[in-house]
Amino acid sequence: MRLIFLLCCMLTFRVSLGQQTIRVGAKHFNEGYILSEMISQILEAGGYTVDRKFNLGGTMVSFEALRTGAIDVYPEYTGTIAAEILKSERSAPWEVLSAQLLNKFQLEISPPYGFNNTYALVMSAELSERLNVENISDLKNHPGLKIGVSYEFLERNDGWKNLAVAYGLPQQAIGLEHGLAYQAIIENKINITDAYATDGEINHYKLVLLKDDKEFFSAYQAVSFYSAKLPDRAKKLLNSLSSKITEAEMQQLNAKALFEKKSHSEIARSFLILKGILNQDSKSQSRDSALILKKTGEHITLTLIALLASISVAVPLGILLYRFPRLSKVALYFAGILQTIPSIALLALMIPLVGIGKLPAVIALFFYSLLPILRNTVVGLHTVDPVLKNVASGIGLNAWQKLWLVEIPLSKPMILTGIRTAAVINVGTATLAAFIGAGGLGEFIVTGLALNNMNMILTGAIPSAILAIITELVFEFIEWVAVPRHLQRRTL
Known part of the structure; x- marks a missing residue:
């Protein structure tokens, strides 16, 4: 630790x-x-x-x-x-x-x-005119309208739940990403969504703000x-x-x-x-390919540090569990529970403990890497051919010598597979670290989602996918170098 x-x-x-x-x-x-x-x-x-x-x-x-x-x-x-x-x-x-x-x-x-920038509900001008819906209270007369709101608005005190109670609305709202809601409206997948009064999409998509006739929303x-x-x-x-x-x-x-x-x-x-707040000659922040390289470097750093930390813990712990099998089930069960926690939830849980930034991201990625490395280390040691273990004992090796000279070398392919799996998982999961200010390629993806900008989403997604492929190739090379040829053939 x-x-x-x-x-x-x-x-x-x-x-x-x-x-x-x-x-x-x-x-x-x-x-x-x-x-x-x-x-x-x-x-x-x-x-x-x-x-x-x-x-x-x-x-x-x-x-x-x-x-x-x-x-x-x-x-x-x-x-x-x-x-x-x-x-x-x-x-x-x-x-x-x-x-x-x-x-x-x-x-x-x-x-x-x-x-x-008050909250509001919006719908298409055409639908509003056809159904004669101008106020939020008018929605009571149209229970079949499909409503989709942002996840935050769905749960806020000044959001959907209390709004529906205040207006007596019968509809059940579904949650979706705010940046995708307008696209859903123009494609008629939903009829109404929450909006901010200053959203740029309102005029562009010919939407209307429903009047808050009961003055539910504050300033x-x-x-x-x-x-x-x-x-x-x-x-x-x-x-x-x-x-x-x-x-x-x-x-x-x-x-x-x-x-x-x-x-x-x-x-x-x-x-x-x-507005005269800045001078004309003030410097602007660079937003070119150098930024992509910077975010790629941050992404690799997050992944690599978390992976090295998990290897340093999971491999020795896996060896210890192999030597003391009664502890094995408990440890693997605990590691499995960590793996089932949704990644974004785990990141959020870190904020009260260690704040935002790279530290909580590394800790979360570390926990996500534990299970595959730990499980493969334990399984790899247990599946070493018993005949070879008996031969090692027969030539006079004690338990620890047998472990270091026979069992660990023979379980290398399985251990490397666990590390490879953890590395690939980390590359993908690290994109979510952007939600807590840890940087990385996820920043492009999250910003692109907010803007419904596919080019920006791909700016983060494509390098992330390439990193995952490179990670696979790197571990292929490591296995080719570190694992004897006869064991490589055995793992195919």
């Missing part, structure tokens, strides 16, 4: 120069990326180094990251803060929310950016949500966004990312220059 700890510490170690590095988070949806880029570029123009922790999961993942110090700031909405973080029934004025957050969590919020003023420990100068820089963005402007910015395929960095920079 010391090796795991040291490897993880190597990942998280960074040289700190005062408070010159600020970690900026972003929830994984289009507007979140754009606003977080604005925050990042404002801080960079002010002389700070920014560590971007984008593609975080929903509200609670981002909030836990902020609360535990894994990030320093991210954009949030007052209605979300009130309902999900402070557990209030209704949103409160900015001054009240600010005081409550400081008192309870030692967190602060900036004055609002100027736009209200969702966008703000910078940050640690009270943030330098005063950084807080002042963040305040430069206050009252600078209208609903119409935010909707246009979102549409540029979705339909003009502009990068979030470019969109943010152009808007900040237009």
Whole structure:
């Protein structure tokens, strides 16, 4: 376990120069990326180094990251803060929310950016006109309408469940990724979905916002949500966004990312220059092939460190279990339970314990690698030909000599197969590490899903698939070099 700890510490170690590095988070949806880029570029123009922790999961993942110090700031909405973080029934004025957050969590919020991105339900204009549905309360008259909402909205206090109760709606909503919901509407797979009032898709797809005639939704003023420990100068820089963005402007910015395929960095920079917050000569972040190489390197690093850590634990443990078989079933059963935990759930469970970033990702990947390596080590040792074991005993080898000179060499093919399986699993599972700010190729996939951008999804998926193929070839070579030819033929 010391090796795991040291490897993880190597990942998280960074040289700190005062408070010159600020970690900026972003929830994984289009507007979140754009606003977080604005925050990042404002801080960079002010002389700070920014560590971007984008593609975080929903509200609670981002909030836990902020609360535990894994990030320093991210954009949030007052209605979300009130309902999900402070557990209030209704949103409160900015001054009240600010005081409550400081008192309870030692967190602060900036004055609002100027736009209200409230939740809403949307449907096609054609269907709305045909069924005469203008208000959310009108949905009671059409129980056959198919409703699909984002997973977060499905469970939020200010989401579907309480909305359905407040309006007495008979429909049962299904959960789906927010970035795919609009595509589902235009393909008539669903009729209604949740939306943010500033979504760029609303006008583009000729959708209408259903009127919240019972005023269920609170105001969702966008703000910078940050640690009270943030330098005063950084807080002042963040305040430069206050009252600078209208609903119409935010909707246009979102549409540029979705339909003009502009990068979030470019969109943010152009808007900040237009508003006079940045100078024309300010530097923009590079978004070219070098970024793909960087993310590929992060992906390989996550996979390799987790794999080496699991090998260092699982192989010796497998040998120990072979020598003491009574412990074998218990250990394999425990490792099997870890394997059954959904990977995204395991990553989420790590956040309260070790925050976000590479450390929890490595720990999760380590747990996922244990079972195949451990099981194959135990099985490989047990399946060594008993005749050869008897011969080894007959020539005078003691139990440990027999283990090191006969049984382990003969079980190499099986052990290598377990390591190969773990490596390939890690390459695929590591893409989910993007949800907790660990980087890697999953960032392209998650961002592409949020934008419904197949090119961006493939930018992450294709290198990940190539890495899996290369991993297979590398282990083919290792087996060819390390395993005697007669044992290789036996494993075919």
